[in-house]
Amino acid sequence: MSDWYSMNVVLIQTTLTTLLLALSIQVPLRYGVFSFAGVGAFGIGGYTGAMAMVHGEWSTWPAVLLGTLVAGVCTFLLGLVVQRLTGLYMGMATIAFTLIISVLAVNGGDWTGGAMGLYGAIGEITTMHIVLAVLIVVAFLAWTEYGRRGRKVDTVREDPELANALGIDVNGYRRLSFLISGLIGGLAGAITTLLRSTITPSEVNFHLVILALTAIVVGGARSWVGALIGAVIFVWLPTFLSFVQEWEKVAYGFIVAVAAIYLPNGVLGVVKDLWHKSRTRDERARVAVGLQEKS
Amino acid sequence: MQDLLNAATLGSIYLLFTLGMALVWGTIGILNFAHGATFMFSAFIGHVVTKHTELPFLAVIAIAVAVGAVMSTLTQLLAFQPILKRSKNQHAAEMRILIGGIGVAAIPLAIAQRYTRSSPFGFRSSYDAEVYQFLGLRITTTALIIIVTGLAIGIALTVWLRNSRQGLALRAIGVDAETSAGMGVNRPALALGTMAVAGGLAGLAGALLTFHLGAIAPETGDTLLIKAFAIVVLGGLGSMLGTVLGAYILAAAETFVIFMNWGTWVNAVSFGLIFLILLVRPQGLLGRKEVRRT
Amino acid sequence: MSRARMRTAVLAGLAMATALGTAACGGSADGSGTDGDGGVATTITIAQVQDQTGAVAYAGVGAKEGAELAVEEINEQGFLGDGVTIDMEVFDTAGEIERASSEMNKAMGNKDVMAILGPTQSQQAATVAPLVGRQKVPTVFTQAGAEGIVVNDYTFRATPPMESYYEPVLDWLEAEGATSVSVLYNATFPTFALLGKDSVPEWAEERGMEVVQSLPVEMTTQDFAGQAQQIASKGADALVMLLIAPQSVTALGQLQDAGYDGQIVATSVQAAGNISEAGDDANDLVYPVPFSVAFTDESSVAFTKAFEAKFDKSPNPYNADGYDAMWWIARAIKASGDSSREGIQEGLQKVAAEGYEGAMGAVTFDGNDARVPGQLVRWMDGKETLVN
Numbered sequence: 001m002s003d004w005y006s007m008n009v010v011l012i013q014t015t016l017t018t019l020l021l022a023l024s025i026q027v028p029l030r031y032g033v034f035s036f037a038g039v040g041a042f043g044i045g046g047y048t049g050a051m052a053m054v055h056g057e058w059s060t061w062p063a064v065l066l067g068t069l070v071a072g073v074c075t076f077l078l079g080l081v082v083q084r085l086t087g088l089y090m091g092m093a094t095i096a097f098t099l100i101i102s103v104l105a106v107n108g109g110d111w112t113g114g115a116m117g118l119y120g121a122i123g124e125i126t127t128m129h130i131v132l133a134v135l136i137v138v139a140f141l142a143w144t145e146y147g148r149r150g151r152k153v154d155t156v157r158e159d160p161e162l163a164n165a166l167g168i169d170v171n172g173y174r175r176l177s178f179l180i181s182g183l184i185g186g187l188a189g190a191i192t193t194l195l196r197s198t199i200t201p202s203e204v205n206f207h208l209v210i211l212a213l214t215a216i217v218v219g220g221a222r223s224w225v226g227a228l229i230g231a232v233i234f235v236w237l238p239t240f241l242s243f244v245q246e247w248e249k250v251a252y253g254f255i256v257a258v259a260a261i262y263l264p265n266g267v268l269g270v271v272k273d274l275w276h277k278s279r280t281r282d283e284r285a286r287v288a289v290g291l292q293e294k295s
Numbered sequence: 296m297q298d299l300l301n302a303a304t305l306g307s308i309y310l311l312f313t314l315g316m317a318l319v320w321g322t323i324g325i326l327n328f329a330h331g332a333t334f335m336f337s338a339f340i341g342h343v344v345t346k347h348t349e350l351p352f353l354a355v356i357a358i359a360v361a362v363g364a365v366m367s368t369l370t371q372l373l374a375f376q377p378i379l380k381r382s383k384n385q386h387a388a389e390m391r392i393l394i395g396g397i398g399v400a401a402i403p404l405a406i407a408q409r410y411t412r413s414s415p416f417g418f419r420s421s422y423d424a425e426v427y428q429f430l431g432l433r434i435t436t437t438a439l440i441i442i443v444t445g446l447a448i449g450i451a452l453t454v455w456l457r458n459s460r461q462g463l464a465l466r467a468i469g470v471d472a473e474t475s476a477g478m479g480v481n482r483p484a485l486a487l488g489t490m491a492v493a494g495g496l497a498g499l500a501g502a503l504l505t506f507h508l509g510a511i512a513p514e515t516g517d518t519l520l521i522k523a524f525a526i527v528v529l530g531g532l533g534s535m536l537g538t539v540l541g542a543y544i545l546a547a548a549e550t551f552v553i554f555m556n557w558g559t560w561v562n563a564v565s566f567g568l569i570f571l572i573l574l575v576r577p578q579g580l581l582g583r584k585e586v587r588r589t
Numbered sequence: 590m591s592r593a594r595m596r597t598a599v600l601a602g603l604a605m606a607t608a609l610g611t612a613a614c615g616g617s618a619d620g621s622g623t624d625g626d627g628g629v630a631t632t633i634t635i636a637q638v639q640d641q642t643g644a645v646a647y648a649g650v651g652a653k654e655g656a657e658l659a660v661e662e663i664n665e666q667g668f669l670g671d672g673v674t675i676d677m678e679v680f681d682t683a684g685e686i687e688r689a690s691s692e693m694n695k696a697m698g699n700k701d702v703m704a705i706l707g708p709t710q711s712q713q714a715a716t717v718a719p720l721v722g723r724q725k726v727p728t729v730f731t732q733a734g735a736e737g738i739v740v741n742d743y744t745f746r747a748t749p750p751m752e753s754y755y756e757p758v759l760d761w762l763e764a765e766g767a768t769s770v771s772v773l774y775n776a777t778f779p780t781f782a783l784l785g786k787d788s789v790p791e792w793a794e795e796r797g798m799e800v801v802q803s804l805p806v807e808m809t810t811q812d813f814a815g816q817a818q819q820i821a822s823k824g825a826d827a828l829v830m831l832l833i834a835p836q837s838v839t840a841l842g843q844l845q846d847a848g849y850d851g852q853i854v855a856t857s858v859q860a861a862g863n864i865s866e867a868g869d870d871a872n873d874l875v876y877p878v879p880f881s882v883a884f885t886d887e888s889s890v891a892f893t894k895a896f897e898a899k900f901d902k903s904p905n906p907y908n909a910d911g912y913d914a915m916w917w918i919a920r921a922i923k924a925s926g927d928s929s930r931e932g933i934q935e936g937l938q939k940v941a942a943e944g945y946e947g948a949m950g951a952v953t954f955d956g957n958d959a960r961v962p963g964q965l966v967r968w969m970d971g972k973e974t975l976v977n
Contacts, residue, residue, distance in 0.1 A: 007698040010691035085577050088326070092528040093573050095521070096566035103563035106777055106807075115782040119715045119737035196690065196716045198737065201777065202808070203686065203712075206521050210397055217394040238688065246409055246642055248683070253401025260395035261377045264387070301814045308812065405642075412647040415835035417866040426846050433818070435846050508811060509842035510866035512835035514644055518809045553815040558805035559776045 009127060011235055016130045017192045018215065019231040023137060024185035025212040026227050031177035032157035034091045036209045037078055038185035040098035041071035043204030045186030046193035047105060047112055050121040053194065055111070060123040064190040071186020072179055079178025083171060095209060105201035117201060123194025130191060137184055141224045218259045220268025229267045297432055298554050304438040306546030307445030308507065311500035313523040313538055314448060315367075315493030321533035322456075322465040323486045324472065326389070328396030329370050330497055330523070331516030336403035337363040337498035338418075338505045339513070343410075345419040352422035352506070359502035360495045367494020370399050371487055400516075407513040415510035422506065437507045444503065446539075448496070453535040465489065469533050525569050531582025540580055544568075629669055629928045630703075634676045635660075635918060636696035637706040637911075638717075639731075643684020647861065648709040651907025652731050652914070653679060655948070656706060658892075658899055659915035669922055675915075682708055689713035690720065697724045704729065704918050704933045706911065707744075711735035711779050718744050727934040729917060731910035735779040745937050745957040747914035749879055751780050751856060752788050753955075754963030758829070758854050758877050759792040761965055761976065765852065767826035769799045773816055773840065774831035776805035781831035781856070789829050801825045808833070813840040817847035827852045834863040841870040861905035865971055874968045875976055880909035880949045881966045883973045892948035909948035913959075916947060 005012070024038030049067030052058040058066070082093045105112045112118065144153060155163040156173045163170050193199040215234050220226020237255070241248045263270055316330045337359040344350065344358055374395045382388035424435040456462035464485060467475035476482050505511050526545055530537025545565055552564045572580065637656060639649030656677060664674045680692040689708045696702050697720070705721070707730040708714045714733035721728040722741035730738055734750040762770065770793050774785025782805075790800045801823050804816050817840065820828055830853055832840055837859055844853065855864075855876040864871045882893050882903050892912060896904040904912075921936025922928045941954035949961045965976040 010694040014687050096570045099566050100563050115777045116779040197719050198715045200712050249405030250402050253398045256398030260391045413644050415838050508839040510838040
């Protein structure tokens, strides 16, 4: 067990940080906002954390906190500016935001280390720390998913006009989604960066957007559980595909396409369906038995 | 002046690449993220074929167009159609089509990367570009061909969508898929045809761009994809004229940045510009008002 | 059971236990890597943790071939003593930083792995460098030319960083009579950013050459028509072109179209046939390389011959990287007489202090970091020739 753990500790940590990144994209989607700003927040959080450690000689946790907060504030401000946009227009604007962050990092001179990025930000982060951070985030998100709050969020997404009519402050919710997304994305960026000790501009790119989006859609878009499933799948998939060697990327593409075709609600959807079926089968069986006994 | 000419060439490259994507996205509502891979793989097949036999210009173009059309049709048949069939409505399918496209795109990319070891590839062709000079301006034959083809196809598509019966049917799908189906529009067949045309355009762009640049890399398609995405949104979804405008605006902005020698700010300036235009016109330059509520 | 027979049984048991113990020692007892009790194991496992797939797979795949050749030579020669063999295990980092750190972690977690050939991409290497220091596994990087990689006693680099052998290019340009230079560089590629922004202008000025223009571009720049025209209109005597492979093919063609006729100098990225797609446009291109088949050093020629015999193709600089790195490790084991991780680490430093003759010619070291004089080659009709 401990051997397995020490061999795979990086994969475990990566799963957790990928989960955070995926959540930062999933939160706005759940509010019906097609925003990819979470990836930009990832960059802001990572760079802020690394700069605080490298230039400011801050210690690990204050640096992570600063990265999270700065990313949250920046993303919230972005949300104020772009909240009028809809659908993929919002998507494009937030992708533009993410790419601009990357260009700023390239041109940031000594502050951001230019094209070479920053290195030597060696944070004191253990797997336990990340698990704790993830638990806090997930607990908060789970709290927003259930009961009245969950239904309100669903209404904001599925029928904003109805939500308005019910007296729900739709725009307020949307702005809130930017703030949450920014905070989670920033946290993911800061933890990832201080864990690796480096960050470079080329990491904050479109591929990160695609990774997060794929994880959510394949895992399940409506709940944090789906994001967790997606993160696990995409971080561990290469390990299981290593037998196909150089065809790994082909197999990866195939699996993603098949998942998109056959799993309309992601892996989580399938699991829920099965669970539902098995439960109702018992129920149906009981009803049938009851009927027989009566007759 | 020379810079305007450069901007026109660059804009036409973007336009050729974007037209196919804009066509399917604006009419049948499919945002095809495998478009870049189709583009690259058409050129790649051209490369593999010309490695064995030297071919004239038009033959290479024909191969690339055919490969693009076939790939795109297959993508539609094997991935997008099944997704649409399994979705309650277009809106529910949108995200899965996006991801399906990403998955499909990974396959040709991996094959080309493996075959070329990711080094750049070009064509072995009897075609040799010449340089023309007039009024102190310099332009190559390839650039000239790209400008003419780009503009011609852009305008032809605009006119065709406006005036032909099929164009009307396509635009009808773009506005309201269900009602138009009720009015007798054969959606799957039209969708398949549109995807084939778009794939052919991707192939054409792939071949012309490879001739123009000398060589492309397997990753070239990805870079263009994000720019094409930006151009369609900038011009306004569903408007071909908007796409034409968007392509030249983006190219003009980038050429301006190069002219000012702010080379490392190209992406920031072009995406900043898109950002600003969206703030002023949330549905793009020539886009129709968003019909959906979200 | 009689007393005598019992004693024999015990003795036999003891003997067997001893034999087993020895065998275990010979096999992998050194595997803990920290005891440093000396001695060379019969099988020494070296991990290659480099890109085998992805956008820059050519560097990792190339190094793998070179290292395979070195392993074959080392084992056949009995370089480390009779029956001692090196075993190479390949891990694919797939062009991703996360994969690099997880594959490195797997390799380091395997107690049989005594040394590692580390990632070729700077960003991957910089991420894993602190890890190998913490886990005390000697790691030899190839390529990975950026700063922040050779940062502790366990990080070594077999490929000299480009800026360490680029200066002679300016000497050559000066000797050719160039008085003005243009610089076109990819400012998002770390090595080129450093060279193009600071080093090259500085070196040019020291030699009394004027830098008439400096044009940075991005990784995503694909069309160079604008830059080519600007360069042609300034008409400097020489152009220093620091671009990645696909970009340089395009830029060379468009410079030709724009009518630029000055001398163009490039980098070792254009070696390994990466420029061949540019056809005639690439003729007369000059660039410095740490290795080329045109090299005439005895050790380089020997490598080229052996490589051609094994793989039936000409070696490129990436092949030379892997070959030299693997031989460096073998020499290290011999120098310290100890194949444990500690032993190899000490050995690598010992060998570095003296330098060696490898595929890249005479290699010397600045600390743990390799240096070669490098040589200028000219590309002409698909072949490299030495520039004198």
